[in-house]
Amino acid sequence: MMQAIWPSEPPFPPTIAISDCSGQASAPIRGTAGCQSHQREVMVMAELADGEGVPLLYENLARRLGPSWAISRTSLPIKAMFSMLQTGLVQASSPFGGPPSRATRPSEPVAFRGNGRTKSISTALGIEEVVSRLKAWVIQSSIIARGQPAQVVIYVLKPYSKLSPQPSPNYSWIAEMNRILKKLEIEHEGGTLPDPWINFDIKPIEAGRRTWSAWTFTTYWVLINSNISSYMTGSSLIALGLPWWQAIIAIVIGNLLAAVFVVLNSLPGAYYHLGFPVVNRYVWGMYGSQFVIWNRIFLSIVWYGFQAYIGGQCVYVCLKAIWPSLEQRIPNHLSPSTGITTAQFVSYIIFMVISLPVAYIRPHNLRMFFYISASVIVVFEFVLLVWALATMGPAGFGSTISGGGPGEPVKDAGWLVVFGIISTIGAISAGILNQNDYARFARKPRDAVLGQVISFPISSIICSVIGVLVTAATQKRFGEAHWDLPSLIGAIIDHGGSRSRAAAFFAGGALVISQIGVNIPGNALSGGFDLAATFPKYINIRRGAYITIALSIACNPWKLVSTATIFLSVLSSYAVFLGPMTGLMISAWFIVHRRKLKVEDLYTGNRTSIYWFSHGFNWRAFIAWICGTVPSLPGFIATVNTDVHVPVGFTRIYQLCFLVGFLISAFVYSGMHLLVPDRKLQEYVSTAASSAVLIRDYRDSIDRGQDLVENKILSDA
Template sequence: MARSKLLEKLQVPQREEEAEIWQQSRWLNRDNVPLPPHRRSWGAWSYVGYWCATGINISGWTGGSSLLSLGLSVGEAMAVVVIGQCLVAGACVLTGLLGAEWHVGFPLWNRATWGMKASFFPLLNRIALSFTWSATQAWFGGQVLKTLLGSIFPSIYNMHNPFPVSTAMDGADFMCFLLFLLISIPFIYIPPEHYRIPFLFTGAISTIACFALFIWSLARAHGGGPLIGSEAMAIVGVEKARGSALGWAMVYGISSQMGQICAGILNNSDYTRFAVHPRAQIISQVVVIPVMGVLTCLIGIICTSVAAQFYPEEGLLWAPYDLLAAVQKNGGRGARAGVFFASLAFLFAQFGINIAGNAISGGIDLASLFPKWVNIRRGAYFTTLMALPLCPWALVSGATVYISVMFGYATFLAPMTGLMVFDYIFIRKRQIKLSDLYQCNPSSIYYYYKGVNLRQLSPGVSTVKIPLGATYVYYLCWPLGFTISGVVFVILSKIWSPNGIGEVDEYDYFGTFGEPNGPSPFGTVLAEDGTDKDEPALVHAIPLRE
């Protein structure tokens, strides 16, 4: 009895007027239901702020400058960034369609493509990725917090270090990492539909900070610094890539650009479902993603280049927090003030990208995995706390390590993304039966064979495993994995057509496009005494597409 009461208390608290709805299906809760109009508040400018905050941050900055470690010149690195960011923009538009049109996120999209039970596989992988990215971005945030505190209390750089050199961090690093996690917790309490204004604010101040550093660097060096010249490779410490090696290094760099944001590409529908109109997410992504991505990488490379000219003893400062620390170390009071304001801007950016892009994304996925016990807020708290055991300081210990980590993400997630996009566009013709996404029984068109869509098993696995020696194929992992998995899935679906293609709900059961109407799609709702409750009156169905 005591155990059952404890478990009951641990369940997600529900509003009294909504409890009956969420209890009708164990696959349904308030956080994974198709969003009604009053919860969809993101217009085009909201997505501008979102992608500015996503593009102008520490990982975007380091992603560009770390391309130099592949043996690319600045011009070649920028060409890679332009191509990579345009591909990212196109992929984000595709993965944002279902969320903007049907107002459900990544976990529900998986149910349609993989099957009700098989959807756990990509969901678990995305959760693991949320944990990894949350840890990595929290580490970056801790580093910026360190430079912020260091501009006020310089003694922080001389704190006692209880860790050995092999851990690639010191006591101040770890302390600021913990502080960043603790400060993040209150922000997680804010519902994601209310993030649009904070994103605009974060995007604006991080943009101003980046351009301020860019202008300061150009003015101080009277140019772009030594990395722009012929001595670039000597400073970077790598051999210049030439011939076929140059071509494949650029291909590798393009895939790493995709890998850097492959998590955001995969679950983009988690945020496009907040769109007030399906078109709200398209123009902002097509324009803002490549523009801000390219500018951030260019600024990062130029600032790194200028730092190499003025602080050669510091090595190649490919992270902005390393650059800010060097500026303070070699400057006076004015430098400390500049470091403070720049660190503050980057800190806001890190809170924005980590809480919304990682913690909340993990929360959304966990809420769909355990809807009875976890809501978005609880899942986001858990995702944030998982940063500790993942030891992110080991993931970002160097530029080449960072590139490898990002590239590995792309290799694994590209086939999953291809399956979802090709299924929604070419097989289902952008038609979804929302009520069947919450029924794990043979009556659902997404139940397939015992909850598993067997059509996705072959392409999803074969494109992830790369044969030994096929290095160049591996370099093409994202576009190749995305395309092959999608094409094979379409072929199998044409040969062995799934049931329910083109079906949509007769009624707007969830009030996704207006007021709820029609009977419950989950059967009769019972009152506390076990008798049938009165069902809502049947009314004419309203259009299920905006």
């Protein structure tokens, strides 16, 4: 057992303070405590500092102590420090004084004094008294620092002479890495506590950032759904041989079901203004939520790469409209097995580069971009439809309806329609899963509901139906079904003259705008949200978005869209894993938690939180997700790898994967919480006020500018 004592001659000044940005000296915990055992001596120093003070103190200690001491630095939120003190994990006594003296030079360390004298707390005091005085000192220091909450920074100093005869050769490397990591830390905005469970990007959205009206949600979904992926979902069904009317049936049913899932899964964000990573903490547990977050991060990376590749194809079309001999101007040096030429890869990189500035914009500031992009793509799609129907000659639309298209009738057309329904849902399953990330910006809950329940299905159905009609109308003219728009516009360039090339250039430009509009909010920012929740100390939304963009290159997206069959398999494969996750989230909101959330506990990473479950994991969620995923796996494997053969029943289950996974996971999750309930969660849900009262009081408090989460962290401290 270590005993906290004061060293008689510490090897560094016992009083160090660091000036903050305002020139007012911050208030560190004075002095050092030496913890001795019979084997080695350990020096412990604590300070209360934030901003630029921490690296200055670290460099000061390293300079004064020299290479014979190893310095370990741990930054803890105030709350975590008190918790460790109270549980005995950290045992130290520290002297305290009054307010710090005024620093003459902000960068110069100054003594911490009170009324010209130095005070101290006796080491004989019990731990409760130390914690009590530390609380009072923290409150006083926070007021001095203009209310900006600070960190408790613990320095553990170990003399190498006590540990080994020679100084560690890794000392300088470790010190350098610590300095680099410190420089990578983000500046926490809005006074948010630098806590592992919260930062500015994942805290509940205050009134000032809730700017999305019903019209904003309408334009958002028009932009998200009026894109090449939605177009390709419908047109690829035509390419597989379905008649136009069966393809439209699949599209309509799929989008109506998807609209229901979108609205239901966005309600926690609309009412409590919480994002996807935080919502999943009450579903999977505080640590368990990392499982679904990392799944979503991976999905964001893959989907960004896929959408960026399509955007690159649009850039390629624009360049080819200007230089028809583009492939000769940029000779191909890539293998045919790569699935992409050098010119196409250059176009892909160009699209990636022009997307970067949009990724810098905060989500609540994207409204004008949505309005402009949605207007451009809507005009383009209707012009495209009119042109495609006009290519059929005098018969026009009637010829499209009556034309059956080339090829033999498709076997099992009914199940192919079902496959089309699930593929339609799969195309937007990622958006369904993380819709709370955007619903939380709603001014009022009804803005999110009304803005999505109508605009989502209508915009998606119209775009997909346009894809069906355009593909059906043009396949006779070009001799094949061009189910993806870049390919269709490329055919226009190849078969037309200068006018066709000019039209193709503007069409490609409209598609580039559309792809940026769908890819940045739908994938880059979604990945940014999730990475910010996973590494809040080093990553915010912007850094996370750029990391998502950079990693997306590694997924070889050009392999995903080589044929219509592969494209539909890719879309439906996401539904295998995301359908069960969506079922967990919706059943947790309506059945298990009954819309009653204790928001401050969603940011409390210890057993005092009602969402801690078992060591931070809700094992019920994992079992339910596995139960919902496993039935679809055999059919999924057989679809991806044609060398694998499974009974037809497994294929049928796979074709229903989203609905099967959703229903099974929701049923198992709710049933396990009913049969094996979590005691603390059950007690809160059964004794708390009605959900309407809780939501009303919660919204009133944050509308008045009260931050319940950070208030609780400070009050617990």
